[in-house]
Amino acid sequence: MKYPVLLILFLLSDVCRADEPYTLLSPEKQEMLRLEREAYEAEHEKLRTNWIAPLNLSGTYDYDRSAQGEFFSTTETVSGSIAQDVFRSGGITYQIAYADAKKERESLSRQKEIALLNRQLFISILEYRKALFEKEQTALKLKNKEIEVAIKRHLFDAGKADITELNNALMEKSAELKSLAAIEYSIAEQRYEIAKISDVAADSFELPRFELIDRKAYLDEELDLRYTRANTQTQRYAYEVTASDYLPSIALNAALGYRRYDPKERTGDYDGHYYNTGISLTLPLSYNASSTVQEARALYLKEAASVADKRRSLEGSYAQAVEKIKSFEETIALIRRNLSLYDDLIGAIRSGVEAGTKTGYDLQTLQNSRSIEEFDIRIYEIDIQIELAKLHFALNPSKELP
Template sequence: MKKLLLFLFLLNIFISHLNANEKDLQIIQKDKKEYRLLEKESIQTRQQSQKYDWISPIDLSGNIGRNHSFSDENSRNINNKNTKSASIGFTQSIYESGGIGFKIDYADNRFKYEMLSWENQNSQLVYTIYNTLLDIKKLNLEIKQNEYRIVNKDIELIIKKIQYDAGRADVIELNNAIMSKNLIQKEEIVLKNSLKEKEQELAKYTDLKYEDIEVLDFKRAQKDIFLDKNYSILEADAKVEMLNSEYKIKKSQYLPKLSLSAKASYSTQDEKFNSMINDTNKDDASSSGSLILSMPLYDYTKSSKVQESKIEVLKQKSLVNDLKNETAFEYEQIFTKIDTYLKQNETINKNIKLYEELIGANQISSEAGMTSKYDLEILENTKTINEFDILINNINILQQYAKLYFKIKN
């Protein structure tokens, strides 16, 4: 009992010092954290690239050449030329019937979608860590609880042996007591191995030991907040905007487009008439500019391409509505489970009070020599087992709150 009271005290201190910093990548295993940060950098870089992708490059070119004639010597001397040229220019789209703005919107909307997806993945990664941590704490409680069950089974076996030796129990009853104890001992092996597996599972996601990780304060989220800030819904909504921008770009590709083209060039050449005449150099510099209006006159697949893009938007909108319905039901399911655990705790508390009354009465009769000390020990152990059930259920409740907590954007 003293050990249990000490454990309850420590657990109370543990819960009262909950870490307020949530979804912190610092607890994630080093390589995973580095990957997540690089993924974020990739998303940010991609946005900048796509946002200004409509701006055309400025092209610079240069050329050095020599023309050589295989005609007679006079013609050959006239036509032999060394040429050098260089040019710089660009062709820039300045109006695409809204297409430029749609491309910028697409880059921003895709960035928003990918960042929400990135945050959601981080949140679920951290949820895995905390949920595994709670599993470990629950298994530790179950192992301690099982120790009291084993003690009770030992006492039951001792009583059955005494009864068997006195002829008040048959071999079947004795065998059942032995088998019952064996089952509890096997359960102990399963629990301890499950604990090892969970510790190994935790090590895949964090370099910290479970003793060094503090449990977060998974406060209850109201239903409207859970739906409004739900990562999956926000992500799906952002995808609608991204696909809608893509659809607008697709439509604008078949509308008038105005481009500005500008070019400046310079060239020089040497002409050798013959060895008696000095070389004659010719230089030439020029520039040009133009406005180009273009529009696709016919594309056999235009209608199907635009319609396909529009359907993708409608499909995603439908998916969002379906997701909202599923999420609302999920919220109710989680609180149904929480309600189950709370009601179980109410029943267990009633049992504990009953055991306290029985223990009090049994202590008096035991001191008077009317009942065995084994009866009192069994009652005390069973009461402790029930107290562990409440602690285990409290962790079950915490795990349900964690499901809600890590699904919303704070």
Template structure:
């Protein structure tokens, strides 16, 4: 059941992916995908040699003769067997194609995640501004209370000064938060055409560990890189083994006033085969050994990357559990503040408490409610680290 929920969820995210990036950013990625496709086709067919054409025209005035020769030739020299080299070249191209596509997808997901992260920060900062305004209200209430107590002779002026200083600090912090909100807005608009206030925040849910490892882009990339290194190693070995090629050509030659042969025109065909093999290359064993080492390294990197991704997944879960605990603590505080507020209102009506006490407790209650919203956004920010590393669907 969990898996079905995640798949449906992924499709909703796919819609978000396609809409959150600016049209120019999306066009860049579309071009990258198309170029990757073209480059992979070039690589896949690189073992097919071109058909060559040549035309030569020469004039010669040796011995006082004005001779002229024209020659036209179409030729091909096509290997059809390279001790497995052709097969490995095709497999190498296929693996390289997948690696390239995953690399582009990884960059695209990173940019989408950056936009979403800025979106979360934007909404979180707005909540922090709302919370800061409540703190300022409480600080103002504290100043009024301290002022009354000072004028009544119950407090020293230092307590009033401290309350005023705290109010000023809270107001300065509000200005800093508003400045941060403007900066976040600017950075978001650099990569998106959307207005952050008009976008509904996506809601991520955790997937299980096996799904995360199976859909992980980085792990898929390292698997394809291992294939790329493996096939390149085999291609390198094949370079130093026998190769069988078919050769063919069509020739036309036209002579005018030649010294040793009469003027005329002739055409003929040539076809055959050839077998080639390098007999000695001082770097052959070094080249092969180098590709073998690259292949071995790719296997180690694949295993090491899987370990890193597993650690990332487990750390994210721990962070989410801590945020859940913070949410539970905030809920307990809300219950306490609600009870105190109710009691304080009753005492205020009885003349035992002031309106300052009621307003202070109400602001503190609202503050803790905002804290829960902030913690929920922080949970989504952590889950975003999981989302951006997996392939949708």
């Protein structure tokens, strides 16, 4: 195959930078993607540190009056306390690992979303350009049908053709007119699809040229597969965190404060700081512990098994795409061979026209047919680019290799 491996050449404007894979998208979508990133980064920080216990601050004022006399006292206290886990049977380490794995998964989810939007944009532009070629091609087909109708009408008027032949020619012309109308709608539709996600001008945007992605790189780095791997890691650490919740944990308890005690008419007042420390050991005993841990483990193993299944599916998808591209290339090669035959025929017909043995209709029909074949080449080349774009954006969120 003529497409080199692991090379993607792009002719894009300087405004498109590799570190901003969504710069071609609409401002609204760019803002949504920016906020999405902020959200999962904030969640990452929260999950990574949520094992740290809060510091509890309190202040109290007590007034106590004795029921056996006129004695009374006041107590003012300001304190801070904390009960911090220092050991969770590995739970703290797994919690941090879970937060990192979940961030990686959410980052890949966002990359998949950007890749899908960029894929939609580039394929819509390619489909738009393809429809423009199809419109020009159909206009040539229509000209040939008009020539055929003129010839059939002339023969019918001369009594050399029946009405059925003329009717068939008229029906074929009508079919081309309907095709032209359908293509006009397709052009408008693709223009609207582009406008939904981007402000780029479909007519003037300089399209990149996609090349074939290497099979190994595709099977190793495809975004869906990377997401599945990341989700497997996330589920693994979620399982480990769940399991550690039902294992022994040790917490350090500490309190530090200031207290002022005034017994008024009695002795024994106190004005100063105080503190206390301690360690607690906890062993949770839950009836549902085993089933809860088993559920988390099953989710992890199911996701782990899906990695191999996903890779198998990708092998088939890649092979299908390569075969489809090969088919387009073979068709283009066949058309190019036909063009040389058209050139010979056109030369012979032109000589006949000059000699008066052939009509101008014959020459015009052949010239139009040759141009129709040339448009087929352009259309198939775009079909190849569409397939290559699908492979590219399955691997990369942007239009450039990372």
